Amino acid sequence: AQKVTQAQTEISVVEKEDVTLDCVYETRDTTYYLFWYKQPPSGELVFLIRRNSFDEQNEISGRYSWNFQKSTSSFNFTITASQVVDSAVYFCALSEAQAAGNKLTFGGGTRVLVKP
């Protein structure tokens, strides 16, 4: 069965520090998709990135970057030069191509607190 583990439950940093969120997944499928979502204090879930299992290129979007390593089943997320607005809970999620309905399995989330 698929599983997503986010071992860090909470990370506290001072503004402008970099922060890396770990995500480790388990799946038997050879084709799968990995996601990161952000949940700010207001409560909504914001889609950040989708990555398929055949694309191991790292991706950068502004201050956000993602490192996908199939060899270690990890899909880590780094926020560079953190800002107070980055304070949120971040969820990693996995979808297997063979699973009906594009169902997502979520990790437990990592709460990031950026202090000014």
Place this chain on the structure above:
Amino acid sequence: NAGVTQTPKFRVLKTGQSMTLLCAQDMNHEYMYWYRQDPGMGLRLIHYSVGEGTTAKGEVPDGYNVSRLKKQNFLLGLESAAPSQTSVYFCASSWREAQYFGPGTRLTVT
């Protein structure tokens, strides 16, 4: 283009009461989902639908029913609410494996 909307935003029920949560999407997505989020936990899938007229069970379906009579709407029903169903409920719709979420409904069962 409102995306995914949920009605109501907040609700308080007494044990044994029933209610229906409405999810609507205007993105013409085929797939829709209902999740619950409990403190300290990620989201858990309750039910989902891969198209109009279809529904399927997710990870935690007990105590809930769903219907997808129209492509744009996905209803979640609680027939006899229990305190264990106190949670935040999120609806989502999907395009190209990515799911887009509604703002959530905070339900308290006393």
